Amino acid sequence: MADTTDAGTRLDLPDNRLMIELTGPHGAHLAQIEQLMGVQIAQRGNALTVHGEAAPEATRVLGALYARLESGKEVDMGAIDALIRLREDDGEARDGDQTEMFPGPSLEIRTRKKTMEPRTEAQKAYTRALLENELTFGIGPAGTGKTYIAVAVAVSKFIAGEVDRIILTRPAVEAGEKLGFLPGTQDEKVDPYMQPLYDALNDFLPGKQLAKLREEKRVEIAPLAFMRGRTLSNAFVILDEAQNATTMQMKMFLTRLGQGSRMAITGDRSQVDLPRGVRSGLRDAEDILNGVGGISFNYFTATDVVRHPLVAAIIEAYDADDARREARRAADPA
Template structure:
């Protein structure tokens, strides 16, 4: 419920064509901003009249102007961009990694689209991926840990910074015992690797991705297949690392070769290892957190960029854990 003295502000936008894009189809962008701030927005020619309190008008105005500037730069505006403007505005405190990268936008160019972090934690994470040879991304589901890591990998591949991408996961069942799966080795492990395929399909055209997979420029393999390899000039991602044992984690980390980058992602609350088997991710945090050149980036429920209910669900579980500990 909005409190305080109600007032009005009028914003003028010189390019009516861009204003149409700013409003969105059936004014859906304005509706989104109204629901987030509690203001009312009316369009009059090339002007937007904003009705609300001084505080809510200021918040809505800041987002509207930032989105209009984005359109002036030739970029699109979609619901994700609106979400990012609100999140980045709310999180004013930047850490040293963000300052290293500068105040401007962080962008990841891929063959199919331009990826931009939506939260400060995501921005710091992407910065760390470009700046460090070994980076950890730790936090709940839906925070973009794997998605952003794969995007950076694709960017480095298409710009020639690495020669290949290697994506890996422990082939651990999430609570259910599925028994023996039919088919050859690829058929058996592909269900575990599907999230990695999904991310790649977002960044590379289908035919190009198929060719890269066939030519082993991009490899997707279970963690067990990494033993004995030296991974040079590659961008390497270990996903769902909380399900790697301590020995598996050590084995994987020591695969790092010359000219390579390695990213480890995981969620400490979703360990599917047998009872009594310690997670290699927890051991890595404990042993490696002070080594120069290794970065640790952490996410919370506030960084979830899936459906808003996902963030609420994660926060409910986190609150329950806090009460019981």
Template sequence: MTTGTLSELILEFPDNRLLIDLCGEYDRNLTDIETRTGVQILRRGNQLAIHGAPEAQAEAHEVLTALYNRLEQGREVGQADIDREFRLSAEDAGPDSQLEMFSGGKVEIKTRKKLVEPRTETQKAYVKALFGNELAFGIGPAGTGKTYLAVAVGVNMLINGLVDKIILSRPAVEAGEKLGYLPGDMKDKVDPYMQPLYDALNDFLPGKQLAKLIEEKTVEIAPLAFMRGRTLSNAFVVLDEAQNATTMQMKMFLTRLGEGSRMVITGDRTQIDLPRGVPSGLADAERLLSAIPNIAFTYFTAKDVVRHPLVAAIIEAYEKDAEKPA
């Protein structure tokens, strides 16, 4: 129940235990909402009193209500969930008529270890594109969830029997510094380049299960060069850091797509580590394929960064500097 005046808006919550979880440890969730909206929130028994400007009160009310509904569904509420509600509260995406799994406007990816929920409108559109298209591109700066969400969708499709395997690949290109010769066998040499992909998989699959899937080659993580000559059928295939693929490598990879497969290409046009004068295959693919039906392109910006807030500020600073006339 909600009542209010010009200066105070009262929210009443029927379950006091859930209200405790909503407030968070030492009321840190309320503090976060207060900081973001500029309101003051006071707790009185099973009520929250919101003081502030009407527009700010309405925003806080919407976020608090959404978070409480989440708790009623048996889910947790953390800092990431608060961030997501603020990002998405500006627009109500409404029901999606194309994909039944997104009925009611909800976009969720179920994996073995966690439920993954996009935190921006662009992320929601990206996830829908991954489920709805056989070939999809995610292009934008670091920290926007391009690879993370793609791997989550791949795990979801694998555990639901929609694909038989997951294949994750990256160009083995050093990021601006020479590491010299690496010790060990081939796996030892390439694993440092593939570590971000292992990190994502570990978030979605239990350790023992992931190790077994890798041993059985149901999950493959390999450098881009290892894709030559293969036909990737009934697989969910991700090419990460695609800006570091050459034009010939990109063409080679795209033509590996086989029957029953889904392919995702992710990259950041501002982080090309190829030698000077070598064109990026991602830029060429974007130019050549953007007009082809059933190929989805999703573009992320600094507003979609879901890492530390400073990351978005850093990216925006570099983007502004790049726009200045030489």
């Protein structure tokens, strides 16, 4: 399918419909590959010609993405970015079958609206932990899919009848801004804090069904403070933004675990919004529970970010700045 000449590396793609999906809206996918790999891609009919030092490698990426489309899976900017970064992290190209460029066995979580597929090795390990363990922690920077994957697994287990309820919660802590008094009913007051959880649920459940399930209390979204005094049995419970839970709140939440339930705790240690001097319950849970049987700790880095590629670069820049500050403090404690 690929032919390398002095004029560049040519890739012939026979299916016109898949070709359109591969190139993306207004050629956005090709532009992304050009930017990330430093190549130029010319399209003529059902053929792509790649120019540049990394042309053979970029051609293999294009072939892998086309093979992914042939298998019935979608290609978007996140999948392209994840594939290219995975290859860079491996330090070597994978020759042979193009589909092998997406490493490891396929792992899919099916829901009513869509199928979720973890894209990086860390995401795959986290998904397996959620499927196999009663208590799973997902810790890492924004955009790594911690909450999204947990909600997908929760919905899939609910659909399969393995749990009777889905309960989503997070601390109602303002992210650096004082919003003051919020008017309205109790739900209207807390909805702004819970919106990211609504967004994830809406991706996996039809709107009418979700509204009915919420009305029946089979899907609940509530602030962490509302969990006190409850025993959560036969439920999939997700605590989001756990870095903003205090140590007492974290202990309270973890001891709500009832028979037949599973818990997922997600958080980003670099985004603690608690008052100065208040220790994060997520960090304490890591120190106290690490090594306890039946609890899985899963960690993500900037290489697992599946949002806009620039998000990973931003996170890496902030991490590097934190490291420099720590080094300066260590060199000059005064």
